[in-house]
Amino acid sequence: MSSPAPFGDRLAAAIGSFGPLCVGIDPHAHLLEDWGLSDSSAGAEQFGLRVVEACAGEIAVIKPQVAFYERFGSAGFAALESVIGTARAAGILVIADAKRGDLGSTMAAYASAWIEQGSALESDAMTVSPYLGFGSLEGTLDTAKANGKGVFVLSATSNPEAAELQTSVRDGRTVAGAIAGLAAARNAADYPTSPLGSVGVVLGATVDFDALGVDLDVLAASPATPVLAPGFGHQGARFDEVRRLFAAATPGTLMSASRSILAAGPDGIVEAIRAQKRQVLEAVA
Ligand SMILES: O=c1ccn([C@@H]2O[C@H](COP(=O)(O)O)[C@@H](O)[C@H]2O)c(=O)[nH]1
Numbered sequence: 001m002s003s004p005a006p007f008g009d010r011l012a013a014a015i016g017s018f019g020p021l022c023v024g025i026d027p028h029a030h031l032l033e034d035w036g037l038s039d040s041s042a043g044a045e046q047f048g049l050r051v052v053e054a055c056a057g058e059i060a061v062i063k064p065q066v067a068f069y070e071r072f073g074s075a076g077f078a079a080l081e082s083v084i085g086t087a088r089a090a091g092i093l094v095i096a097d098a099k100r101g102d103l104g105s106t107m108a109a110y111a112s113a114w115i116e117q118g119s120a121l122e123s124d125a126m127t128v129s130p131y132l133g134f135g136s137l138e139g140t141l142d143t144a145k146a147n148g149k150g151v152f153v154l155s156a157t158s159n160p161e162a163a164e165l166q167t168s169v170r171d172g173r174t175v176a177g178a179i180a181g182l183a184a185a186r187n188a189a190d191y192p193t194s195p196l197g198s199v200g201v202v203l204g205a206t207v208d209f210d211a212l213g214v215d216l217d218v219l220a221a222s223p224a225t226p227v228l229a230p231g232f233g234h235q236g237a238r239f240d241e242v243r244r245l246f247a248a249a250t251p252g253t254l255m256s257a258s259r260s261i262l263a264a265g266p267d268g269i270v271e272a273i274r275a276q277k278r279q280v281l282e283a284v285a
Pocket residue numbers: 024026065097156157158159202203204230231232233234235256257258259260
């Protein structure tokens with residue numbers, strides 16, 4: 001196995017070249033219909049490949065939502081393999097939004113599926129859930145490091161129902177804040193010389209981080225902890241608010257949008273991506 005550069009280094013370079021917009025690939029049934037595609041694995045593959053084609057040479061990162069491929073079973077996974085492989089061959093970083101979480105030994109199998117070099121679904125990073133304990137992710141974080149991959153741990157998610165659980169307090173810290181702190185500590189331990197670590201957190205752009213107890217300064221400290229921030233566009237967050245929302249953590253924040261881009265349809269997708277990229281670049285200039 002070759003030793004590629006750490007994911008955080010590759011992410012920092014990609015953001016430097018293309019900006020921090022992450023394009024989500026979510027082939028909802030209604031979008032497949034609007035795009036003139038069948039609600040099938042073949043339709044989801046064509047949809048994903050068209051988005052990848054529109055992102056090539058323009059966009060740093062794509063985030064396929066695994067669930068929308070998984071619903072077609074083995075054919076859906078084959079379609080996703082094709083979309084991921086095509087994107088990576090085009091030089092686009094891929095975050096598989098798989099949100100896996102389980103016992104450490106089972107997490108090892110998920111890590112092997114998504115972030116091990118040479119696996120069929122090999123991606124550059126994956127999303128994981130820490131709700132079986134941050135310690136259950138240790139092996140996954142080791143696999144990521146050994147393979148030059150990234151992991152984004154759910155901390156404060158964008159859905160309103162999440163606050164009930166994620167604001168629970170123990171030892172004076174919220175669950176969301178504790179998870180963000182553990183991710184930052186792991187970056188300090190494993191990636192001390194990188195400007196951006198490879199252990200990221202998911203922080204919804206719809207969230208009030210003060211209320212959630214997430215200390216953005218901890219995420220900004222070197223090595224910075226990358227932030228995957230869904231919630232822009234369809235869920236209501238605005239790109240021009242990114243500095244107010246993410247404050248010191250803004251430079252390591254990937255702004256993710258899916259439906260607000262994908263709604264442009266196959267003929268409008270290139271211009272929609274370029275327009276949102278322009279807005280994102282203006283917001284962080
Ligand atoms: O906190 C989270 C974590 C993940 N997501 C995912 O991001 C996209 C958002 O899609 P939009 O169409 O831009 O709303 C979707 O795949 C979610 O599962 C999230 O929204 N919030």
